[in-house]
Amino acid sequence: MEDEISPVTALVAAAAEGDQQAWSELVSRYAPLLVSVIRRFRLTPSETEDVAQTVWLRLVGHLDRLQEPRAMPGWIVTTARREALRYLSSGRRLEPNDPLDPGFQAIAADLEEPDEGLFRAERHEVLLAGLAELPRRQRDLLLLLLEDPRPSYVEITERTGIPAGSIGPTRSRALERLRRSPRVRAYVESAERSELSGGDQHDAATLG
Amino acid sequence: MTRRLWDDDERLLEDLAEAVRGTQPLADTIAAQAEGVLSWRTIDEDLLQASLTFDSSLEAVAATRADPGQTRLLVFTSAPLSMELEVNQDEVVGQILPPGPGEIHVETPDGTEYSVSADESGFFELPSLPADAIRLRCDTATGRVVTDWVRL
Known part of the structure; x- marks a missing residue:
């Protein structure tokens, strides 16, 4: 039954009432998405922290208007993008735009093909948005399975309370739910559409 | 398939x-x-929340690179009170709208705050460009309002 419910709605409502624990869980759920969004603007870690702080502060002011959990990722993504843009355009940030700056080179050296980097960032964003909404047990399990080195089943059982025999099935259900989360589904469908239209062109060329 | x-x-x-x-x-x-x-949750029910509804720095990004010498304009809106801020280099001036006197409390995330007064026309000035994020809480005869958090 727990599999069917995203706790985000309840967390938002509880945090709006001042529940510190709910707030902590909410921020740990959405912190990876937030970092992933801000990262696209190539800010330094300390600048990323500044932008994140503004987003959290703003979120506290808007908690009572965000009862619909589907609004959460969109709100976080939009606010983070705006704040990162503001940060970039504010007069206080001159150095990092200078290609001669050592910090800039370190970042530039890290970049792949711009397109590939963009697709990857987009994929990451939708997956992290989906992960943030998963029921607690499913999210905990996936996060454990992603650890490197991966913990043993015995350890996973100890840390999550999921019996060894249920780890496999819980994992499949968690991944299926991730697949069905609104943002992931929308992304897969749009990727499919662009592939289809590419295919049509190809067929037309072949037929012609 | x-x-x-x-x-x-x-x-x-x-x-x-x-x-x-x-x-x-x-x-x-x-x-x-x-x-x-x-x-920082607002518990005070009578406090109006003024949302950031315009920021010229975003327009500048959309058009061209921001000109460093340019004045940045921010508008916080609520009914019936709004607030506008203009940032020019290290100078920050603002106005309460509709114009009128009031007390502006400048709050920062670490809990420190200071106040400045707005004159009859609603004009006020901050002593310096805040280094941290801020929000403005404003008490006037018309009502009490708090802005969104913003980094200037």
Whole structure:
């Protein structure tokens, strides 16, 4: 039954009432998405922290208007993008735009093909948005399975309370739910559409 | 029939792992830093929330690079009170609208705050460009209002 419910709605409502624990869980759920969004603007870690702080502060002011959990990722993504843009355009940030700056080179050296980097960032964003909404047990399990080195089943059982025999099935259900989360589904469908239209062109060329 | 993206559990988990690892350790840091932020929750029901509805720095990004010498205009809107801020280099001036006198409290995330007064025309000036995020709480005859948090 727990599999069917995203706790985000309840967390938002509880945090709006001042529940510190709910707030902590909410921020740990959405912190990876937030970092992933801000990262696209190539800010330094300390600048990323500044932008994140503004987003959290703003979120506290808007908690009572965000009862619909589907609004959460969109709100976080939009606010983070705006704040990162503001940060970039504010007069206080001159150095990092200078290609001669050592910090800039370190970042530039890290970049792949711009397109590939963009697709990857987009994929990451939708997956992290989906992960943030998963029921607690499913999210905990996936996060454990992603650890490197991966913990043993015995350890996973100890840390999550999921019996060894249920780890496999819980994992499949968690991944299926991730697949069905609104943002992931929308992304897969749009990727499919662009592939289809590419295919049509190809067929037309072949037929012609 | 081609398989859909992420149909495969292993592939999905792999991409998810890459996504999550790419945000570490920064995600943990910003989550930890967010802990105390809930104390900024507004409990006061009579306090109006003025949302940031215009920021010229975003328009500048859309058009061309921001001119460093340019004045930045921010508008916070609520009914019946709004507030406008203009940032020019290190100078920050503002106005309460509709114009009228009032007390402006400048709050920062670490809990420190100071006040400035708005004159009959609603004009006020901050002593310096705040280094941190701020929000303005404003008491006037018309009502009490608090703005969104913003980094100037």
